[in-house]
Amino acid sequence: MDEDGEKHVRAKGSDEVDWISKLPDCLLCEVLLNLPTKDVVKSSVLSTRWRNLWKHVPALDLDNCDFHEFNTFLNFVDSFLDFNSESCLQNFMLKYDCDDDDYEPEISIIGRWINTIVTRNVKHIDVLDDSYGSWEVQLPSSIYTCESLVSLKLCALTLPSPKFVSLPSLKVMALLIAKFADDLALETLITKCPVLESLIVERCFCDEIEVLRVRSQSLLSFTHVADSDEGVVEDLVVEIDAPKLEYLRLSDYRVASFILNKPGKLVEADIDIVFNLSSGNKFNPADLPKRTMIRNFLVGISTVKDMTIASSTLEVIYDFSRCERLPLFRNLSVLCVEFYGYRWEMLPIFLESCPNLKTLVVKSTKYQEKQGDIVFSGPRRLLSSLEYVKIERPLKGEAMEMILVSYLLENSTILKKLTLFLDDSVKKEESVILKELLAIPRLSTPCKVVVL
Template identity: 40%
Template sequence: MSERGVACRRTREDMISVLPDDLLCQILYNVPTKTAVMTSVLSTRWRSIWLSIPHLDLQSDDFPNFTAFANFISRFLDFSKGSSRLHKLKLESWNLDFVSGYLDPCCLITDWINNAVTRKVQHLDILYPWIVKKMPLSIYTCETLVSLKLTNASLADCEYVSLPCLKIMHLVDNIYASDAFLEKLISSCPVLEDLTFVGNRDTEYNLRVLRVRSKSLKSLVVDLDGNTDMDSETTGKGVVIDAPGLDYLSLEDYQSTSFVISKLSFSAKVYVNVGFDMAFDTAVIDSSKRSVVRTFFTMLSNVRDMTLSGTTLRIISLYLKHELLPQFPHLIRLHSVFYNSDLGKLPNILQSCPNLKSLVLEPEEFKMNELLVLSSSSSSVPECLRSSLEHVEIKTLIRGAVAEMELVKYFLENSAVLKKLKLCLRRGRMNEESFILMELLRLRRCSPCCEVVIQLEELNETRQSMVRYYTFL
């Protein structure tokens, strides 16, 4: 083949290299910096392209020690001074044990962040394995920030906070100057849409009350499950949420003893994993704790979609020994994880959801001879089973245990408008599988249009999961 032919073939094989620099930079912008740097060995054409990317995404684990990590960042920032912008700065460091004596990580981080703020950074993501002392105050007035994610940082007080473009803020295991400052930080983001707040540190988490006030917020994730000991450090902690535009609320909290949640929108989806700072080995709930539980669920009474953890269901089960739950007249979808000992309270829970249309249950795996007692007399059948419940799914694998069949029987015999009951069956020996299927076929159905869909899982010769479906009309 002639030299011209070889050149033409290489050109056809490497069409990407003939693209303009701006387009190549845009491609490399979407990969970690380590990957972008590796392209420099492809050819002289690629040698310095990565230096023009307005994006630095590094992990210290990619370097032999922190000194090499810090030197690389400093060189990159020096090389790219000609660029007016640094759109994204993402740094993760886990090997600070290798820091040389003359390097001060906190000073370096401050310099890097200040450099990024000066160059109109839009996305700032800093993650370190231990508390970084005092983040620079420049982040509080960065007018270009769209996303701010901080982990293990210490946030000092600042008189003036203004983040006019910030839409995403994730705060994980940080130290805050005060409750009031954190509230000011959140409320100083007029277009904030996505807020995640995690406080899992047993010794460092120092807030008493988390206050989230935002008219623009659409998604809120709160995770405060770091300390379940009922002592002076946890007693009195609380959560206040005033965000009427929320579409999604995830609340995991084993610390707080009080909650104030302003009226949520009808479209809000809610995930609740709350312990109410309560011991689970108790047989009764005192009146003050019942008041907290009652108030909490009353504040959620207008949501349409709710998921409840097994821990929260345990507390609801204890609560139902004393009084009924508040009504959820707008709830149309409920997803519940159950400890089997609490399943007997399922009719009482459904009685509080008169317009429920979809129910997903995740009980524990039943023992073969374990019993389950669910009331099924006409006077005690929940209203939703008689008039609205159309879809039920039991996600736990059915193995033919007595309690499993009683649970399936309860829905088939009492749900008047049920359209679909979905079950999951583990493929076993043929006679066991056939027995379970025959038992299901014998069950009487209250709804004439109900279909039972069985997802049958099995293992093939390569031990990979396979799925088959049976549908019984």
């Protein structure tokens, strides 16, 4: 031990010293910055030098579940924020559930903490309210004037109406099942963030926003997710005006209209939407406004290079293709399709709109009952660019599955490799299935069929 109680660890047979013990406190705090606060506090038992070091780490990352009592959690947060109150705070991350029978939640306390950390030039805020009374807590307007803030993640909290916004450093914002003081609160907030690059909005019934406009000259990534089990509102609209957008994820069965204004050149997209066309509200070719909206949306995403698309979206596109020609996805190189059931008859129509597609991945998240025989009717265009196909759904050797495999092998001119996975339930019939696969004619004779 040295004078400070530090134990120098020497490698066997060498004079090397544990250099961590030689680091200055400021660098040790940077290391501890990456750990949850409960683990940072545990470091205090290492030596006398480490006893109070955790108090100087410019971050708070806590879950009230780490404490036996909720009041102890509250007191710890208060004490931490009071200590070294003049210093800057990099991270403020809290997850709490105040549904304890012995505690009557003090709604104002979260607002007081937010006001405090704003004065300490916080860079990253991540607060999750997991209480039964979520959305009762409205954050103070000071959250809109934190000029040091780089990332903001809020879950199940209410945001005030932004009368004044000054967030010149905010690049990342995630608002998950949040509530807003009025219909324009979110739209105004997005518009007032001049360097915003990533935006995630996970919506629920409580936001009551009928028209959401996402207008940003700096936005590179946008994710819009909603719970499809909520009540259907037919006139919900999401309008996106982000000319620098590179990544787009949409997963929402409630929104009737997705509008892309000046979409720029998308690089990657993940699309799982139906434009509010469900089993009880089918696509109507006579609905010209809906047709125009779908056409414009497809044109807007047609520059994408890498896309994941759900079979439910393909079904809408398939219905639309019966009355209008699909735009060409000339840049699309990688396509991943997530299927439910065996609705594979929609696939050829879309593939023929992708003249430069090189890789196709077919996934399936669950099995469903047979929905009718697949019929790839009419003459099919050759897939002249497709090189690699992977069907990740475990095959059972059923006729509908073989029809898809046959279509791909018989219509792909330069296909190099087709990878398949067999279901564990058909391992005994593996040789029979393999013979059937080998018997399928291949337009690309060098193509390898790999069965895993």
